[in-house]
Structures are given as C-alpha cells and as structure tokens.
Amino acid sequence: MQQLSVAGVDRVLDEARRGIRRYSPQETEAARLRGALVVDTRTETQRAETGELPGAIVIDRTVLEWRLDPASDARIPEATGYDVEIVVVCRQGYSSSLAAQSLRRVGLHRATDLAGGVEAWLAAGRPLHRGEADVRR
Template identity: 35%
Template structure:
C-alpha cells in the first residue's frame, strides 16, 4: 500500500513561517555584524563550498540542529547558549523557516529566518566569503 502524505512540505513551511519572524534581506543586512546577533547557516557543507558563506555566520547543518541546541545533548554547541538573536538561513528560505521554528519550539529565543536565504543575500549584494578551494586528493 502506498504512503499517504497528509501534510505537505509547503504546509510545514507555511506553519513555521506563521510561528516565527521572517526578515527581509534588507532587515538581515542591517543586523549583520552586530555583537548581539548570530547568523546560523544551515546549508549542507557542499553548498557552502560551492557558493561561499556569509562572513561570521555559524555553520550548523539542518540534521544536527536539535542536538547542537540542546544543552543536555553530547553534541551541544555553546554558541546556542549565548544571549543573542539567532537568524537562520539556508539556500532559499525553506529549510531555515523549519529550522527557526524548531529552535523556537525548543526554547531558543529570539529567533528569525531570512526570506530568500543565501541566494537573496548574494543577489542583494550582501558581503560574502568566497567558496573554499577544494583540496586535491
């Protein structure tokens, strides 16, 4: 018997966006570089290698997010214990909405996500770190 999906991925993103703050790229650019804000890049490492990074962003893949936020987890990252605003972003703004909603649900606050993600940031002329050169093996 085939699986019946009762909630679409788009519905999940829409629910997440209703629960969190969504920043425009202009709003995110205005926050970049502030000491009280941490940008969280949830893209896959291959995406960062290919496209580059937002300077100063903390990299946390989507798959490890819950474990890195939870202080009781052996994978906890102290950056998530800091008294800061966390701005999540991905490549296009879908995964980051889900990530920010999950972080908020876990108790991390304040959180937001950037509409349009890294692509919108790049297209708006936001500062970038060049992609890392691949090492020859």
Template identity: 40%
Template sequence: MTLSVEQLVAQARSRIRELDPGELSASPARDAVLIDVREPDEYAQGHLPGAVNLPRGVLEFQIHAHPAMGCTASESLALPDRPLVLYCRTGGRSALAAESLQQLGFSDVHSLAGGFEAWRNAGLPTTNA
C-alpha cells in the same frame, strides 16, 4: 491530514519571525549567532560572513553545546534567549529550523527570508573562507 512541503514551510513561516536581507544587513542583531543550516558542501561554496555551519539534520542535537553559542566548560547549555538568525539556500529549511528551535525554548530566533540566494541577489557580501 497530509501536508506538502510547501504547506509545511508556510505553516512554519506563520509561526516564526523572518528578516529580509536588507533588514539584516542594515541592522545586524547585536550578539546574534548567524547559523547556516545548509549542508557542509553548500556552506563551503559560499556563506554569509561570520556564519557558523550547523546543518539542519543535526541542529536540534548540537545547538545546545555548539561553541558559537557561547558555551563554556562550566556552562554546557546554550542560553535560550541568545539571538539567532538562521538561513539556508532559499529560506525553507531555515523556517522549519527556526520553528523547531522555538519549540526547544529559544525565544529570539529569526529566519532570513529568501535565504542565501536572496542575500546574494541583493549584492550583499559573502565569503567562502
């Protein structure tokens, strides 16, 4: 059976947890790593404060050893229960990425519903620093 991209994203959304911008801004997850899964040029144009850029195309390959995950020289793998909040432009890529990380064993993964656009449209702070 062939699926459309929209169906694939809808399936992922049914298996992950999403936060809307208001939920994330009102009660940011303590110690959560905020990951922008967009491409570097998108990230450079603006992103959520404190977010790290780990593009969707390399996420699964680099997540375990990324410095933002708190890895040290003696601990080369990310902790699977570390809270993660992923986002992209509109929420599709981050939903797929969240599902993928769950399959890799990460247990506390969220996707930002509506992505960066929903965050910006809600008037919440962004940065390009």
C-alpha cells in the same frame, strides 16, 4: 480503515512561518552585529559553490537543535540561554524556516530565518567570501 491526514510540505511551511518575522539580508547583518547567532545550514557543496556567509556559524541541519539547545550536552559555547537571538540561513529560505520553527519548539523563542536565504543575500548585493568557515560539528 482510518484515513491519515496529510498536511503537505506547503502547509507545514506556512505553519512554520505563521506569526514569525523573517529577516531581510540587511536585518540579518544588523542582528549579527548586535550579537545574534547567524547559523548557516547549507551543505558543504552549496557553500563551496557559492561562498561563505561572513560571520556565520555553520551547523549541519542534522544536529542543529542539539548544538543550540542550552540544556544539551552537545551544545556549542554560544548556546548560553533560551533568549539568544538566532537567524537560520539556507540556500533559498525554505528549510531555514522549518529549522527555525524547530528551534522555537525547543524553547529558543527568538529563532527566525533569512527570507530568501543566501540567494536573497546575494541579490541584495551582500558579500560572501571564499575560505574557511566556522564549522561546528
């Protein structure tokens, strides 16, 4: 019987982050101001509990690649090419690293994530807001 090689989530996460420069909260805001897409993948419940990230586009993790791949028929209008700068955000910066790696594998070579997620954003004193979000289905 053949043994399966098990990577484990920690190794997969390390591989996703290898060689990638992750952004701080300040760098994420600077990227947004220069035109990067800041993409919040947190669940509706997480966003309701904490608040919305200013200027972010909300895309459910289950459709992220299809909404951001410029070659996809399901892309959002902002997915204009493979050179678009994208900063993925989640609650703590774990699933966003995996999502950014997936986007890079699609060809979006400038995809990265917010190190520490929204929790780091709040710890840095950055604002969140209550109200409507720019949710893309």
